[in-house]
Amino acid sequence: MNTRYSDNRPLPLRILELLGKILILGTAGIFTAFPFIWMIVSSLKTKADILNTSVFFPPDPQWSNITSILFDSPIPKYIFNSAWVSLVIVALQIISGAMLAYALVFLKFRGNKLLFGIVMGTYMLPVAATYIPSYIILADWHMLDSFKGLIISSTVSIFGIFLLRQGFMQIPKGLVEAARMDGASHWRALWEIVCPMTKSSFITFGLMNFISTYNNYMWPSLITKTSNYFLVSQGLRAFFIRDGAYGTEWALVMAASAVVVVPLLILFAFTQKWFINGIGGETGIKG
Template sequence: MSIAKGLRISGKAVILFIFSVFTIFPFIWMIISALKTKAEIMDVNHFFPETFQWQNFTDVLTDSPLLQYVGNSLFVSAVTLLIQIVTGAMIAYAIVFLTFRGRGILFGVIMCTYMVPTAATYIPSYIILSDMKLLNTFTGLIISNCVSIFGIFLLRQAFMQVPKGLIEAARIDGGSHWKILWRVVCPITKSSFITFGLMNFISCYNNYMWPSLITDSDSKMLVSQGLRKFFIEGGAYGTEWALVMAGSTIIVLPLLILFAFTQKWFISGIGGDTGMKG
């Protein structure tokens, strides 16, 4: 029996190892390519460079506005996420803990909007921002993404696991809805908040199509736009793929650091763990 159990564990370990190799290989290839010359990247017969070209990273950092692009993306993503958390938590709280006519219909309408293709909203959103004189601004980028339907759904599912008796007790003690939300519900469902925050931060950080439509100034570009314009699309480096890979590595680094510090709560949030015991 123990031998069979050991074989099952070993089989799972082998499968996980294989999937892990396929998952991490693009990152390894990107980093190794960043340390090659252009000719070595085009040579498929050698995986590792003959000499590590560390100057590719210094060239990217000193001779390009990449750090400005990263700073723009971090700022826009952080502010957008903060607003999304507040709006998502308030809407989810109202749907779960408040009693009013049409509550189920409201949630149904919200979820139906999730099925609308994002591209279908580009033209009306562009017109609205144009009328508000917010094109080519960070404000336009932020307010056009200030509500996350995914976040509302995720937080609603987490809030539904909070005992209603706990909320009633907080109300009896004189707690307002605002205090109950942030001092009672939020700490209990912390893992779901972190999962929501991490996924939406990455999505906003990597967003390309919508920022490309409403911003055209180099000083307002996010990382995806900047990487394409400056490094690939006839920019200063043209097709210098080693520098493109070096820039991509620098761009990905903040996301890897963020995930490293939040993976524990992220996995708990994906699994539906709200932190409730017993």
């Protein structure tokens, strides 16, 4: 039996409740997934079928859409750009975020609370408000239109600092003190004691920021002009309006979009367990 507790209500009532649940959750699920499914389905249609709303599934799947995106378009290059730039950014964000969160939680210094207040204050700031100063700084450093500029401008994640700080606060301070007494530097205590105990926070942080950097459109499109430096979102848009073909190659645009999402789906499938744990505030410490 898979029931958690015995249910004494009459059978029809229980079936009714089950159907109700299926109906509500199913509808919500379909609404959420529909655009995605539509995209996948459309990626296999011909241009004409896409505009024909009476046919949902492609009568004759056009696999050539996918192959032409994979082999005859710049999309794989954009995916590669996005993937490695996001990876470097997330690595830097994890290092800087973990160090700051460690200092906020485990070190005693004057202005600790003030520092955290300022950090959180910047989180409240609309991202767009930082575009102009960031742009000017990058221009001064001659880093516009380069991977360097893309990476340098995203080395710190306020969200990540907050997430890690919350995770670190679950760890008894005595553990870090014990490590210090054992001869560990703060750096070792962070990576050998604190990090393994807050693994799910780190994975959540890494995954969420990887996805948002991978998909980021606005900021990269402001600072990069050369297609060599495009990330996927920007690349997709460039592909979309290529050769003045605005909105004419729908099938290829859908195929490109579908291909772009695949790496993220694979990543999510592998880290799902930790991801959910991290969001739920579970840090892997028991008793």
